[in-house]
Amino acid sequence: MSSIKRAVRCPLNRRLAAVGVIASGALLLSACGSDDGMSGEHHGGGTAPSASKEAGAHPAPGAFNGADVTFAQGMIPHHQQAVEMAELADGRASDARIKSLAAAIEKAQDPEIRTMRSWLKAWGKPESPSHGMPGMHHGSGGMDTTDGMAGMMSEKDMTELKAAKxxxxxxxxAQMMIGHHNGAVTMAKDEQRNGRNATAKKLAGNVIKNQTAEVDAMNKILDRL
Known part of the structure; x- marks a missing residue:
């Protein structure tokens, strides 16, 4: 009877020992796996900033120069005045085409203001220059200029426009916006000649294309008014 018990115990002991070896091996592998897992997480953490950086991509990637900065700093207030003029059409304009053009100007230039502000922030430059703006002394359409920027309306011009109906x-x-647009086109052409940043030069190209088309439309309106 005792020999039978020993015979039973022996295989059982061997099985228990084998299980113990397997369990130890599993623990060892688990420990190695944990190290690799931590290492992988660390590498993954290293790639996270790249994904995050890509999600908030630079608004105007690539090199830029002083002409790019000057273009953005000048075009922001220039666009702001165009939007102010366009807003005056509500309740004052009577021509349907003038109303639609004013709405288009406001819709196009307001987002461009935000875009150029994002460039300056990314470039670490102020929105307003601390000195005069070179290359922006050209008047347009016989209109007065403000702060040396091409095509800007004077206070007198704006007062007269507000009073008109x-x-x-x-x-x-139409007359004032033609002068204003021609000034913007001049500034945009300066950017295309002298700027370096591809994104800024592309926006300058859009300004030239869109505002030249609007000038043509407003000249046709004046011919029939």
């Missing part, structure tokens, strides 16, 4: 407003708006 109906066909009088339509004519003044």
């Amino acid at each position: 109906g066909t009088d407003f339509d004519k003044k708006f």
Whole structure:
């Protein structure tokens, strides 16, 4: 009987020993796996900033120069005045085409203001220059200029536009916006000649294309008013 018990115990002991070896091996592998897992997580953490950086990509990637900065710093207030002029059409304009052009100007230039502000922030440059703006001394369409920027309306111009209504407003708006747009085109051409940043130069190209087309449309409006 005792020999049978020993015979039973022996295989059982061997099985238990084998299980113990397997368990030890599993623990060892688990420990190695944990090390690799931690290492992989560390590498993964290293790639996270790249993904994060890509998600918040630079608004104007690549090199830039002083002409790019000057273009953004000048075009922001230039666009702001165009938007202010466009907003005056509500309740003053009588011509349907003037109303639609004013709405298009506001819709296009407001987002461009935000875009150029994001460039300056990314470039570490202020929104307003601390000195005069070179290359922006050209007047357009016989209009007064403000701060040396091409095509900017004077306070007198803006006061007259605010006071006008109906066909009088339509004519003044078209005449002033033609001068204003021509000034913007001048500034955009300066950027395309002298700028370095591809994103800024692309926006300058859009300004030239869109505002030249709007000038043509406003000249046609003036011909029939």
